Amino acid sequence: MRRVSRITIAGVATAALALTASACGSSSSESSGSDSKNLGLALAYDVGGKGDQSFNDAATAGLDKADKEFGYKSTAVEPQDGESEADKVQRLETLAKQGYNPVIGVGFAYAPAVKEAAVKFPKTTFGIVDDEQTKADNVADLVFSEEQASYLAGVAAALSTKSNTVGFIGGVDVPLIHKFAAGYKQGVEDTKKGVTVKVQYLTETAAEGGFSSPDKGESAAEGQIDDGADVVYAAAGLSGQGVIKAANANKIWAIGVDSDQYKQDALKAYKSSILTSAMKNVEGAVYELAKSVHDGKPETGVVRGSLSNGGVSVSNSNPEFANNAKIQDAIKKASEGIKDGTITVKTS
CATH class of the missing domain: 3.40.50.2300 (Response regulator)
Incomplete structure (x- = not known):
């Protein structure tokens, strides 16, 4: 309730x-x-x-x-x-x-x-x-331009996975959330060939709780982890808390969304599992x-x-992410490519 x-x-x-x-x-x-x-x-x-x-x-x-x-x-x-x-x-x-x-x-x-x-x-x-x-x-x-930040999240996921399987969990199956999924998938595939990206949406409509049900997020994440995913990115509002909880319990990486979720008080028990967050400056x-x-x-x-005006970005709060030279170099290169137009990020 x-x-x-x-x-x-x-x-x-x-x-x-x-x-x-x-x-x-x-x-x-x-x-x-x-x-x-x-x-x-x-x-x-x-x-x-x-x-x-x-x-x-x-x-x-x-x-x-x-x-x-x-x-x-x-x-x-x-x-x-x-x-x-x-x-x-x-x-x-x-x-x-x-x-x-x-x-x-x-x-x-x-x-x-x-x-x-x-x-x-x-x-x-x-x-x-x-x-x-x-x-x-x-x-x-x-x-x-959520797809741009999501692309960078995909770069990070591709360079962090050991199982060569990563996941995306969207709250609701709608065009807005498709942008997150498309950018993430493209970022993964452009960065490392052979990585499987599992994509799942929690509900067809918001009224069914796709953005407001941590239990749904946790269950979906558990399923993707059972299928081999060792990095899971969620664009699911409140439901994303369940994804982060599952990632922490299974000692894999989660990628947060919208805000810097590494810094959120309600998630501090799980912050060691939050690799980065694809942020938009709401x-x-x-x-x-x-x-x-x-x-x-x-x-x-x-x-x-957008990336060009600072409206979207990825967070650097987790020291493991911020101090990983390989990931940071790849993020910087991808960011420059998106800004100068040499990389066009898909929205669907």
């Missing part, structure tokens, strides 16, 4: 009150709250919620940085089990009515809701992480969008993080 924090419950209650008030007041979609002092930014979390030690927590770090710098009192709202598209739209509209700006949907599942809410609140800047199909004048599509993207609104020049359109 999903954990629902007191803050979440309070936020839902506040949202309900705000909606009731708006129903009894002006018929205009853009309430007076949008013209008052900006309260800060608002995050609507993707599945997994706060505490996933990955994607959502990176967004939270961006929120915290903006609060500290601009004196904001930002807010974040957890997803609810079994919620509808209308629930997402209502959540975003409530946050905009309350005076938050920007309002950010953390995850591609929010794309339709962001598009709908943005039309009703043209004075509010909206952000959507991991989707670039919104195409609205007041929406910033915060996207990343923290920076969230902060920069908030800053652009604060500065009166809101970002809109596609804002893409």
Whole structure:
């Protein structure tokens, strides 16, 4: 059963009150709250919620940085089990009515809701992480070249495997996660011939728990390890914690995702098994969008993080990875090739 924090419950209650008030007041979609002092930014979390030690927590770090710098009192709202598209739209509209700006949907599942809410609140800047199909004048599509960081993770895996079998575990079988798998597989194959890459997706849809079920991740990793994998890379949100746990129990390497998972407190018992993490700077993207609104020049359109601009990277926190000259030289060479265009990384 999903954990629902007191803050979440309070936020839902506040949202309900705000909606009731708006129903009894002006018929205009853009309430007076949008013209008052900006309260800060608002995050609507993707599945997994706060505490996933990955994607959502990176967004939270961006929120915290903006609060500290601009004196904001930002807010974040957890997803609810079994919620509808209308629930997402209502959540975003409530946050905009309350005076938050920007309002950010953390995850591609929010794309339709962001598009709908943005039309009703043209004075509010909206952000959507991991989707670039919104195409609205007041929406910033915060996207990343995940395949590039995943390619580097593949280089590291190829040079670390002893069994010549490595694994990839994706949370959900969707195009976004295919990018992680494609880049990783290409990085492995370009680096060392004859290495088998096992690819597995936990679920067909996010509603089935692919991004929020550590037990599913652990079970899948155990299966790949039984089949000979000695390096496993997971792009699976909260489910990735189970993959890292299984890797640690079986004394093989895990590769983290989105954030530097070697540094995550919740994973410190397993950090000796985390070779590196394929990171995307969700923290920076969230902060920069908030800053652009604060500065009166809101970002809109596609804002893409890549190796060239520091939007994606691999972490060097594990000394075994950072001090391995062979791996570091290969990572550097691959990075330069991607940046100068001599290496084109596949996305599917």
